[in-house]
Structure formats: structure tokens, C-alpha cells
Amino acid sequence: MGVLYCLMSLGVNFIYGIMKVINWAIGEFFMIGAYVQYLLIVFFLGVRYWYIGVLIAALCTFLLGALVQKILIKPMFVGIIEEKMEYATIVTIAMAILFRNLAIFIGGPFIYTPPDYAPPTRIGPLPVSGNNVIAFIGTIIILAFFFYFLKRTWIGKAFQAVSQNRPGVLTAGIDVLKFDMIAFGIGTALAGAGGALLAPVLLVYPLCGVIPTVRGFEIIVIGGLGSIPGVFVAGLSLGIAESLGAAFINPSFVDIYGFGLLMLILLIKPYGLFGKPERSV
Amino acid sequence: MLTIEKITSGYVEGIDILWDISLDVKNSLITGIIGPNGAGKSTLLKTIFGFLHPHRGKIKFEDKEIQDYHPYHLKQMGISYMLQEFSTFPQMTVRDNLSLGAWVFRSDRNLVKKRLEEVYEFFPLLWERQTEKATYLSGGILRMLSLGKEIMSKPKLFLVDEPSSGLAPMIVKEIYGFLKKIAEQGATILIVDQNIMKVLEISHYMYLIEMGQVKQAGPKEDFEGNIREIIRESLIDK
Numbered sequence: 001m002g003v004l005y006c007l008m009s010l011g012v013n014f015i016y017g018i019m020k021v022i023n024w025a026i027g028e029f030f031m032i033g034a035y036v037q038y039l040l041i042v043f044f045l046g047v048r049y050w051y052i053g054v055l056i057a058a059l060c061t062f063l064l065g066a067l068v069q070k071i072l073i074k075p076m077f078v079g080i081i082e083e084k085m086e087y088a089t090i091v092t093i094a095m096a097i098l099f100r101n102l103a104i105f106i107g108g109p110f111i112y113t114p115p116d117y118a119p120p121t122r123i124g125p126l127p128v129s130g131n132n133v134i135a136f137i138g139t140i141i142i143l144a145f146f147f148y149f150l151k152r153t154w155i156g157k158a159f160q161a162v163s164q165n166r167p168g169v170l171t172a173g174i175d176v177l178k179f180d181m182i183a184f185g186i187g188t189a190l191a192g193a194g195g196a197l198l199a200p201v202l203l204v205y206p207l208c209g210v211i212p213t214v215r216g217f218e219i220i221v222i223g224g225l226g227s228i229p230g231v232f233v234a235g236l237s238l239g240i241a242e243s244l245g246a247a248f249i250n251p252s253f254v255d256i257y258g259f260g261l262l263m264l265i266l267l268i269k270p271y272g273l274f275g276k277p278e279r280s281v
Numbered sequence: 282m283l284t285i286e287k288i289t290s291g292y293v294e295g296i297d298i299l300w301d302i303s304l305d306v307k308n309s310l311i312t313g314i315i316g317p318n319g320a321g322k323s324t325l326l327k328t329i330f331g332f333l334h335p336h337r338g339k340i341k342f343e344d345k346e347i348q349d350y351h352p353y354h355l356k357q358m359g360i361s362y363m364l365q366e367f368s369t370f371p372q373m374t375v376r377d378n379l380s381l382g383a384w385v386f387r388s389d390r391n392l393v394k395k396r397l398e399e400v401y402e403f404f405p406l407l408w409e410r411q412t413e414k415a416t417y418l419s420g421g422i423l424r425m426l427s428l429g430k431e432i433m434s435k436p437k438l439f440l441v442d443e444p445s446s447g448l449a450p451m452i453v454k455e456i457y458g459f460l461k462k463i464a465e466q467g468a469t470i471l472i473v474d475q476n477i478m479k480v481l482e483i484s485h486y487m488y489l490i491e492m493g494q495v496k497q498a499g500p501k502e503d504f505e506g507n508i509r510e511i512i513r514e515s516l517i518d519k
Binding site: 154157158160161164165167168169170171172173174175 | 330332351352353355356357361362363364366367368369370371372373377380381382384385387430431434
């Protein structure tokens with residue numbers, strides 16, 4: 001189950017890596033992705049084409065994220081001398097509140113239940129929910145694409161470069177502010193795709209992004225802020241910790257085991273599993 | 282090639298570092314700028330490369346006004362800028378670092394490959410370590426990597442900021458040798474350095490800046506005779 005929240009963590013991590021801004025509204029982009037997916041499969045596409053819905057939901061959240069970045073966050077990054085990351089972070093908190101209330105305003109305080117993507121199935125002797133399997137596979141596919149994009153393409157390499165040395169990117173002739181905008185869009189699109197994939201599991205309502213946000217941040221802290229392989233490993237270990245805790249201790253306290261793991265990891269590795277201490281002047 | 286007409290520039294509105302400064306960089310020559318700490322040498326380069334936009338005045342490159350241009354436009358026009366700090370990407374390989382220097386013409390794969398080979402020929406040490414991450418390189422090789430990355434685009438005008446900072450004298454000599462070779466291959470260089478003797482050695486024309494203004498300008502020979510006095514007067518007494 002932990003892996004299912006990886007897209008959220010990856011979204012936050014990617015935006016943080018590029019802009020050094022933590023996007024606290026990531027859960028709301030997850031929620032928007034879920035709403036878009038619900039509308040699409042119930043009214044337009046039908047549940048058979050849920051995967052097209054996921055793509056469209058990701059595209060919508062990409063455009064929305066890029067637009068929001070351009071209007072609200074970019075002005076704080078123009079002029080190279082002093083970037084106002086803290087201000088930008090607070091803007092994302094305001095955005096989270098705004099989007100949540102907009103969702104209540106437009107869709108009402110109701111819980112919408114999308115139809116199942118797949119019927120319950122079995123892996124060996126184990127009965128599992130088809131939705132979970134699909135969300136798991138979908139997440140892995142998106143993670144793999146994202147990893148390929150980052151490591152192998154020119155644009156992916158430029159993103160890596162932006163996260164490592166902004167002035168160095170400017171002297172290479174790369175338009176850093178444009179990359180900021182696209183990075184914010186990609187980060188929110190990852191969350192949107194996550195929301196669309198998990199819609200039948202977590203259901204669709206104005207606060208449906210809150211739990212994934214908490215889990216997403218748990219994963220980031222366990223894996224190390226800014227580390228992409230860390231996200232995957234941390235997602236897996238979180239899922240395993242929760243399942244083992246539920247099976248051997250008590251299933252009622254499932255949310256606690258993740259935090260227990262988090263504290264344990266931080267005691268041993270204060271920067272998370274793959275995080276690196278940052279050099280500062 | 283580059284003409285700066287009475288620019289006033291600085292980091293914050295209302296606090297100017299450069300005051301009505303004018304200078305001229307001639308085609309295929311090395312122009313050196315010297316001056317005490319805080320004179321505005323680096324600010325000048327940052328203003329030319331669009332990191333800062335001047336509050337007043339004009340900058341012309343090949344008869345085009347460029348004072349409002351952004352770094353990526355200027356790079357496309359054939360200007361490169363080597364920062365005082367390393368402009369390399371620590372978690373990427375030497376090869377990827379250099380490739381990103383070719384960003385503006387990345388769609389032309391053959392050209393990227395050709396330039397990469399040229400840079401490796403220029404810096405054989407980089408070729409030997411092309412698969413290593415930049416973070417494992419020493420200061421001297423990192424400086425070479427920064428140079429290599431910026432000359433991937435074969436600039437017409439190359440702005441160089443403090444190439445000797447933090448390096449051992451032997452390596453400084455080597456880096457200056459490379460700069461001279463880059464100029465011989467046709468690039469115009471505008472160089473700023475604290476290492477006055479080295480700047481004097483390779484420059485054809487010199488400027489002495491103090492408090493954001495040009496205090497003295499002239500061909501290298503004008504400076505050579507009385508360089509000790511210049512150093513004493515402008516750089517030590519104040």
C-alpha cells in the first residue's frame with residue numbers, strides 16, 4: 001500500500017528539488033485529479049477507459065499547477081538575488097485551503113464512489129482488491145517513465161542540473177524560470193495521476209488528499225528529502241511496516257506504525273535513508 | 282564587439298554598485314579588468330550576461346542593444362560566462378556536464394558530438410575522467426570542467442570571472458594557458474581577476490575599476506611600466 005502514495009511524495013520531492021519550495025497543496029492536486037477522473041469515467045469515458053482518464057487527469061493537474069506557479073509563485077523567483085522560498089511555501093498552504101473549499105463549493109460535502117477499475121482478484125493464495133493491484137502497477141509504470149525521463153532525456157538532465165546548480169544552469173543558456181514552471185506542473189501532475197489511480201480505493205471527496213499527503217510526507221522524510229530512489233524504497237518499507245504492524249500487533253493502530261518507522265529511521269539516519277546533508281555557507 | 286555605455290547597475294534598487302561606467306571590448310582581443318575588492322568587477326560581468334539588468338545605460342553586442350536580454354538569449358547570441366563559483370553540476374558525470382554546455386544547439390546531435398570531441402582534445406584530463414561525477418573532481422579539474430562547459434558553445438565573447446580563485450599557482454598557470462589558447466582560436470575574452478600579474482600577462486587591453494567607475498584604461502603597455510604603483514595606490518592603501 002505504501003507504494004501507492006509514492007506519486008505524491010515524488011511530486012513534492014521533484015518540486016522541492018527544483019525550486020526548494022515544499023508544495024503543501026499537493027494533496028489538493030491529488031483531490032483535483034480524483035474529481036477529474038470521477039467526472040471522466042462516470043460521465044464521459046466509462047470505467048473501461050479509466051487509464052485514459054488517468055492521463056487526462058494528469059494533464060489537467062499539470063496545466064493547473066503550471067498556471068498557479070506562473071501566477072502565484074513565479075513572481076517570487078524573478079530577480080536572481082533573493083528567492084523567497086518561504087513565501088512561496090506559505091502561498092501553497094493558502095492554495096490548499098482555497099482548493100479544498102472550492103471543492104466543497106462546487107461538488108458539495110459528499111463522498112463520491114467511482115466504479116471499480118477491476119474486480120477483486122488473487123495473487124497466489126492471497127485475495128486482493130483489483131483496484132489496489134491496478135493502482136500499484138500504474139504507480140510503478142509512472143515511476144519508471146519518470147525515472148527514464150529524468151535520466152535519459154535532455155530535458156530530464158536539465159532538470160537534474162537545475163536542482164544542483166541554478167547559476168550554472170543559467171550560464172548554460174537554460175531558461176530556469178520556465179523549468180520552474182514545468183517542474184511545478186509535473187509535480188502536481190504526478191499527484192493528480194495518483195489521485196486518479198486511487199480514486200476507487202480512497203474515494204472522492206474534498207478532503208481525500210489529506211491522508212495521502214500525510215503518508216506522502218512520511219515517505220519523503222523516511223527516504224530523504226530530494227531523493228527519488230528514496231521515495232520508492234521508503235514507500236515500500238512504509239507499506240511493509242504498516243502491514244506487519246497490523247498483522248502482528250493490532251490492526252486498529254495502522255497509522256502509528258509508519259510514524260514509528262519514521263522515528264526509528266530518523267534516529268539512525270537523520271537525513272532519511274537516501275538524503276544528503278546540504279552544504280551551506 | 283561589446284560596448285558598454287554609461288551603465289549604472291546594482292543588486293538592489295537604489296543601491297548602485299556601478300556608476301555610469303563605459304568600456305569597450307574589441308574583437309578577438311583579451312581585455313582585462315582589475316580593481317580592488319568591491320569595485321564592481323563581478324557586478325559588471327553579471328550585468329553584461331543578464332543576471333542583473335542595468336538601471337540606466339546601454340550594452341551593445343555586435344551593434345545590438347542587449348541590456349534587457351536574459352542569459353539564455355545571450356548564450357544563443359554567442360556569449361558565454363564562466364562564474365567565479367563553479368558552474369558545474371556535482372551529481373552529474375563530466376560528460377553530462379559538458380553536454381549541458383551545448384544546450385542551445387542540442388537538437389544538432391552531430392554538432393554536440395563534434396564539440397564534445399573538441400573539448401576533450403582541448404582538455405585530455407576531462408576525457409580520461411568523463412564517466413566520473415563532478416563531485417569527485419579536484420578544484421583544478423573542476424575549473425577545467427567549468428571552462429569546457431562554457432566553451433562547448435564556441436562563444437564569440439567569453440566573460441571570465443576570477444579563474445584563479447582558490448587554485449594553486451601551478452594550476453592557475455595552466456588555466457591561463459587554456460584561456461590564451463581559447464583566445465587564439467578566435468574568441469574575444471573579457472577577464473576579471475584578483476591575480477593582477479596574470480591578467481596583465483595575457484591581456485591586450487586593460488581597465489582599472491575603482492568604486493564602480495573606470496579609473497584608468499589603456500593598452501597593456503600603459504599598465505606594465507607602473508603596475509607596482511597601481512597596485513600600491515589603488516589596491517593596498519584603501
